[in-house]
Amino acid sequence: MPELPEVEIVKRGMARSMQGCAVDSVVFNRGDLRFPLPESLPESLRGRVLARLQRRGKYILGFAAGGAGFVLHLGMSGRIKIFEPDQAYVPQKHDHVVIRMEGGVVVVLNDARRFGFLLGVDEQSWEKGEPFASMGPEPLENEFDGPCLQRALEARRGPIKPALLDQHAVAGIGNIYACEALFRAGIAPQRPACSLNADEASALVRALKAVLLEAIEAGGSSLRDYHNTKGDLGYFQHHFAVYDRAGHGCPGCDCDRIKTGGVQRIVQGGRSTFYCPYKQG
Numbered sequence: 203m204p205e206l207p208e209v210e211i212v213k214r215g216m217a218r219s220m221q222g223c224a225v226d227s228v229v230f231n232r233g234d235l236r237f238p239l240p241e242s243l244p245e246s247l248r249g250r251v252l253a254r255l256q257r258r259g260k261y262i263l264g265f266a267a268g269g270a271g272f273v274l275h276l277g278m279s280g281r282i283k284i285f286e287p288d289q290a291y292v293p294q295k296h297d298h299v300v301i302r303m304e305g306g307v308v309v310v311l312n313d314a315r316r317f318g319f320l321l322g323v324d325e326q327s328w329e330k331g332e333p334f335a336s337m338g339p340e341p342l343e344n345e346f347d348g349p350c351l352q353r354a355l356e357a358r359r360g361p362i363k364p365a366l367l368d369q370h371a372v373a374g375i376g377n378i379y380a381c382e383a384l385f386r387a388g389i390a391p392q393r394p395a396c397s398l399n400a401d402e403a404s405a406l407v408r409a410l411k412a413v414l415l416e417a418i419e420a421g422g423s424s425l426r427d428y429h430n431t432k433g434d435l436g437y438f439q440h441h442f443a444v445y446d447r448a449g450h451g452c453p454g455c456d457c458d459r460i461k462t463g464g465v466q467r468i469v470q471g472g473r474s475t476f477y478c479p480y481k482q483g
Contacts, residue, residue: 204276206260206341206374207417208428208436212282213262215431216309217255219284224251224304225266231298235313236277239299240322246270252303259337259373269325277317283310284431314427338372341410346372348404355395355403362398363391364471371395375410378423378445381476383409385444385452390482391468391475416441444476455481 204212228244250266257263265271276282285291287306299311299320311320328334338354339346354371355362365371366380375383384391386409389402398406422428422436425446429435443452448467451458457480458464468475 203278203376204260204280204422204428205376205379206257207379207414207438208422209260209262209276209374210257210418211422211430211436212276213255213257215284216262216264216282219286219307219431220252220264220301220303220309221255222251222253223307224249226302226304227300229300229302231300235298235316236275236319237321239320240272243270243272243320243322246322247272247301257374258334258340259369260376261334263323263328265325271323271325271328273321273323273328274311275319277313277315277319279315279427280311280313280318281427281429282431283312283433284308285310333369336370338368338370340373341375341407342414346407346411348400348407351407352398352400352403355398358395360395361391361470362389362393362395363475364473365395367471367473372410374414377473377475378425378442379410379413379417381445382413382443385409385478385482386413388481390479391470391477444478446474446476448476452478452481457481 225247228247230239233239247266247270250268252264253267254265262274263271285308291308296312296314297310298313301309339350355365358365363380363384366375387406389406417423417438420436420438421430423438424435425439444465447465449459449464451464455478457478462480465476465478
């Protein structure tokens with residue numbers, strides 16, 4: 203599932219081609235994805251300028267002049283494909299939503315597994331509804347610091363890695379970047395979340411911000427389905443220190459496959475966790 207960096211990259215691609223342009227038409231090629239597609243959305247957007255696109259956690263929101271809007275979640279296999287006016291759009295299997303902009307841009311939501319969704323929202327009230335009303339802070343905002351993270355985790359006695367995946371604690375963090383940030387901060391994924399002291403919380407915040415920004419700069423991580431809006435792969439997966447590297451040594455560390463066994467894999471909350479016992483012990 204795309205995490206914050208991948209969703210941010212898709213949002214930026216959509217904003218470049220859609221923001222400030224009027225919607226010509228919205229066509230649904232089926233009635234539902236994970237949830238029923240909003241029947242009123244095509245008419246509420248048609249002819250209106252798409253004034254703003256933004257990301258919140260792993261969601262993309264778009265708002266037209268007048269307040270009508272949508273929220274998009276890519277699910278497991280969802281992709282946004284953008285065709286500029288000089289590129290011919292040829293419909294493909296699993297192209298479930300087609301948005302045509304005045305000027306000729308075509309924006310397509312393709313989702314083979316249909317775990318994603320597109321819902322209608324109102325600009326004035328979207329933050330009051332779920333999942334946004336109870337969503338945690340954005341990790342790249344200035345307000346997200348060590349004390350903020352400590353407050354989010356202070357009542358959580360379970361392990362820190364699964365706690366980071368809880369969108370009520372921090373928005374947008376997924377399995378890949380939780381593993382990588384904990385490695386950089388030198389914190390064991392089994393540690394009780396509430397046990398982090400002020401210095402450790404600050405170190406983890408710095409690690410989260412750094413790994414997320416580096417991943418965005420690298421175009422995200424492409425492991426299975428992720429492509430950006432131009433169809434290109436990300437390449438941050440080539441810079442993983444621990445994720446999906448069980449048995450290998452990790453960079454900047456004295457661990458190795460012979461002495462320490464290298465990177466280890468455990469299962470927490472049904473998800474694979476990768477970490478270095480030598481550095482994060």
